[in-house]
Amino acid sequence: MNLRVATPLAAAVAVAAGVFILVSLFVPGLEDLRNRILNWAILMAALALLLGMLNLFSVHFEKIRNRQQPVYSAVLIIAMLATFGITAWEGSQGVISTWIFNNIEVPIEASLMAVLAISLTLAAVRLLQNRKDLMSIVFAVTLFILLLGSGPLFGIELPFFTSGLGPYVNGILSTGAMRGLLIGVALGTMLTGLRILIAADRPYGG
């Protein structure tokens, strides 16, 4: 099946929906219609979840056919179909689906968090090996100060770091830098949105 929507029509629908949602944020009385359109979008997102599941199934089925680590892909497909079937049967709050979430998904994600801690430590160690520039040095020194300032190390408290330099770097320098970054991100987000609203950028239909 190959559904194709003409680009001008897709652009017109996208621009009209985007402009309406933006205008409804400032013009009172349009809340109901805005919520209805947003609910349609949420419904479409739910449908997209099913398509994403089919995509994942297709990718891993192909891996099994091509014998590229087929065991892992088979486990994934069986687990995915079983979880989907059970959740569809008894709902997301059901006993078995809650058990699957609490006893399989949460521990797996927690173990990935543990791997992440090691990855981040390695990344911090390798930082100055990979990039020897001023910003990397500033980053590494700041990290060092914040680690020393975060609390007693092996039972030894360093007041210069814990009550002097650490809070200053954390409360003033880091906060200032964070606000600067957030202002930049907010401007970038706004202009990206405006580009799409005027159809100068069309991340749909090519």
Place this chain on the structure above:
Amino acid sequence: MNVSPLELIGLALALLLIYSLLLPDARRTIRSIKAFGELRRTIELSVEDGSRLQINLGGGGLLGPDSAAAFAGLTLLRQVNNIAADSDQPPVATTGDTLLMLLAQDTMRHTYSRLTIGDQYHPRLGQATGLTSFSYAAGTLPLILERSVSASALIGSYGEEVALITAASQQAGAFSLGGSNTLNGQAVLFGSAQEPLIGEEVFATGAYMDSGAAHRASLRAQDVLRWLIILLLILTALSPLVAGFQ
């Protein structure tokens, strides 16, 4: 001085239209960002040596503020496909959101059609590898480690989990470029990616990858607005001082 959101959006829109329609100065040079220079070089090399490029669009959905970073990633995906779609190993896109997966597939399908190689496109080139942040990272790792990926670009919304992807890229010897709209993601990418994009640089992807006049205009409008905000901040900080003298 109070500036309402509507006034700010109006000013941004006016600047965008002025720089797009009235002052489209294509020759104007933009400051060099090393990350994009390295990415271009890696794309050219990958086309020559037949290795694969992987564009990771992150887990940010399209129904919230994270969508802007995802759109920046889609722009990069389109440009990378323009250059490398007909290579031996066409670029692969990964996402952690299924709506974004559909847009990525659509972007790739249209690029392939435009390049008249539509028969080479397959929906599996755009994959949703996981739907939570960690499952997305875990699902992306095998794609980097199993395939001959020469570059992994991460443009989208990421948290700390992105360190798992950059660690895999380093293990595979692949070039990694990363930018996120979240502070956690930016901090982790600064420490772990070979070429990080900081702050608003992630939204400049289109302008640096030659995506058209609108992207350059957007970058110029962004610069003007940033300077206005800096000026306002300085004036706000100085105003009590000035009031004290009066």
